[in-house]
Amino acid sequence: MEWSSWLGLLDGHEYTIAREVIQRGVAAVFVLAFGSTFHQFPVLLGERGLLPVPDFLARAGDRAGPTLFRWRRTPYSDRLLRAMCLAGMLLGALTVLGVPQQGPAWTMIVVFGAMWGMYLSIHSVGQVFYGFGWESMLLECGFLVGFLGSHAVAPPLLILFFLRWMLLRLEFGAGMIKLRGDASWRDLTAMDHHHQTQPMPGPLSRLAHLMPRWWHRLEVLGSHAVQLGVVWLVLLPQPVASIAAAAVILTQLFLVLTGNYAWLNWLTIVVAFSAISDPFLRWMVGGPWPGFGAPTPGAASPLWWQLLILAVFALLVVLSWAPLRNLFSSRQLMNASFNRFHLVNAYGAFGSMTERRYEVVIEGTRAEDPDVAEEEEWVPFEFRGKPGDVRRRSRQFAPYHLRLDWQMWFLALRPGAERWFVALLERLRDGDPGVRRLLRIDPFAGEAPTGIRVRLFEYRYTTRQERRETGDWWVRTELGQLARL
Template identity: 90%
Template sequence: MDWSSWLGLLDGHDFTIAREVIQRGVAAVFLLAFLSTFHQFPVLLGERGLLPAPDFLERAGDRAGPTLFRWRRTPYSDRLLRVMCLAGMLLGALTVLGLPQQGPAWTTIVVFGAMWALYLSIHSVGQIFYGFGWESMLLECGFLVGFLGSHAVAPPLLILFFLRWMLLRLEFGAGMIKLRGDSSWRDLTAMDHHHQTQPMPGPLSRRAHLTPHWWHRLEVLGSHAVQLGVIWLVLLPQPIASIAAAAVILTQLFLVVTGNFAWLNWLTILVAFSAISDSFLRWLGGGPWPGWGWQRWPIIGEPLPGGASPLWWQLLILAVFALLAVLSWAPLRNLFSSHQLMNASFNRFHLVNAYGAFGSMTQRRYEVIIEGTRAADPDTAAEAEWLPFEFRGKPGDVRRRSRQFAPYHLRLDWQMWFLALRPGAEPWFVALLEKLRQGDPGVRRLLRTDPFDGAAPTGIRVRYFEYRYATGQERRETGAWWTRTALGELARL
């Protein structure tokens, strides 16, 4: 066999469906991420935002990550931000429709590379509002899936294997951080609280919380089984790898319907498809299984009919894989370190990252409630009528049922959850209160309801509550979704 024939063994002709799902799915997530940025970034981080990006760029200097905003005399403007978002949404939509996939092999590299560069530029100035693990996850996915190529070449097995390595970091990293971080994961009580205390509950979260304790034990055991054991099977031959990936997908779908974790679960599902072969999907649909053996190994195997990819393409994939393998050393050590980092990046480009979630569980739910009044003298209790500003996703009105927002990311609501865990004078929160006090229209657009219809209140106060789900009997008697206990007042303007 000549070199081109040997390199042809790295073609994954049995993963064409997986490539379609992954590329179009990741493009759809990019589209959604750019859309949420288009609506929220100017208010949160724009020229007159809560944490203005121009001030951050001037203050951070070279410490800020790579960003296209540095290439202009005026580093940042809301107009440029929106243009970048529109360009990213257009590229994402075109890929969802499958147009770049019809071109030469390198077309997808250019398209996904552009989306990656645009989003990295935004992420680098996003500060606390972009400090989530799924942001780095999207960047890593965006860089990788472009190298799956267009329809002109077979899906590269090396890139598919690297996506499985990413899935392993996601799942095994999350499992280990749980065992190391909180005893409730070891004594199987973590899910007794999770559905009630998670950052942004969904419409089925209350039902999930009110299930019997034995079911919560099974939830924890199932999580451990998949994240610590089953996940390793994605590295084995088919159909074992596909079955293991299907188990990951099922657990992620359960998380989708019981919570709102932005695009974390959906991206995990998409990455899991890197281990699902066309043969397995045909078998699920009632077709014959063609057998399995050494030719089904995820790295090297005998290519199925379809022809080998060009030599230049194979060499490019080998070079990219070598780069990613070198960058994988730090995340690999982190997985087995007693000081494991959660949601950490080891390079400025977020190419190979460490992931994890819920290494520390909260057993009580606290909420910060912002209220305003139009009373002439807010300090006169008899005169002042205090009305709450309701957020889109986070709990507030005890009668309001939680809604499903994921995979859309409500960044302000998430920060309000973190604030409730550690109440304090966070700069962004102080700025938020000032803008509410001024009747700022941008901030009001991020809220669910403004009790003053755009008018500036005469006073603002911040109250602190403990929330819990209403029991079945309490809901029948009062119609309430939550019950809450007032813990005090944190601030007044």
């Protein structure tokens, strides 16, 4: 058999639907990521942001990651940032519509390579506001899925296999960090608190929290079963791999319904499709039970394409050594990157669980003398996603990422003089219009308050009886005042 024939065995003709879901799904997430950056980045990190990028680049020097903002005489401008976001959204939207898929095989490498490069440039200067595992996850996906090719070639089995390896790192890594990190995952009590204390609850989180204890035990057991056991089955032949991927997708959909984790769950669902074959999908929608024997016949991909895929796969295998070692290390890292390009990363979430929910509440007053202002003269600034008003039901924002709200959750766990938070208070005190656009309610309609104060509360969900009696969503107890301007 000729080399071209041997290489033809690496074509995945039975994964054409999966390729469509993966490429269009990752492109849709890029649209969201660039869109949220367009709206939030200038306020948080722009020229007049809370943590300005020009200052960061001047301090960090070569320690900052790869970024196009370093290649200009003026390293950063909000105008350039917005232009990159618009270009990224355009490329992502075209891919969702299926336009570049009609071109030569290399077209998808160029399109996804451009989105990956621009988002890497943004991530490298995003500092604390871009320090989330799903940012690295999007970058890794963005690099990989371009090598699935266009309709001119069959989906490469090696790239699909590497996406399954990514899914394994996501799920098994999360499962192991839980077992190693917190006893509540081992004694099955983690979900007694999680729905109430998670960073940004959704509209169904309270209902999930109020479920009986036996239900919460089943949640933990189900999580362990899928993340530590079932996910390994995606490496087996069909139909076992498809069934295992379906189980992962079901657990991720439950997380979508009960929380707000930006695009983490949706991107995991998209990656899981790398293990789902076309025959299985057709059976799921009512077709006959498929045969899972020989691959679906089709024209072999050109030799140059096969050799390119082999070279990329070899590179990814080399980069996989550190993440593989991390998975089985007693000092396992969570959401870590082992190279500056975020190509093969370590993932994980909730290695330690919080049992009490704390919230930082920022209030302002227009009283002439804030030091003697009456209590009713202090009114809160309401954020879009994080809890504030006890009467307000939590909303669904994911897969959109509210970066400021997420940082407020971390701040409540370790109150202190974070640079970005001090800058936020100063901007609110000055009546800065940019910061106020990121809020849900500006109680002063654009005017500057005469005083600002910061209070710390403990929040818990109302019981069913408390909800009936008061109509409130939350009960809160003040723990003290943190700052006053």
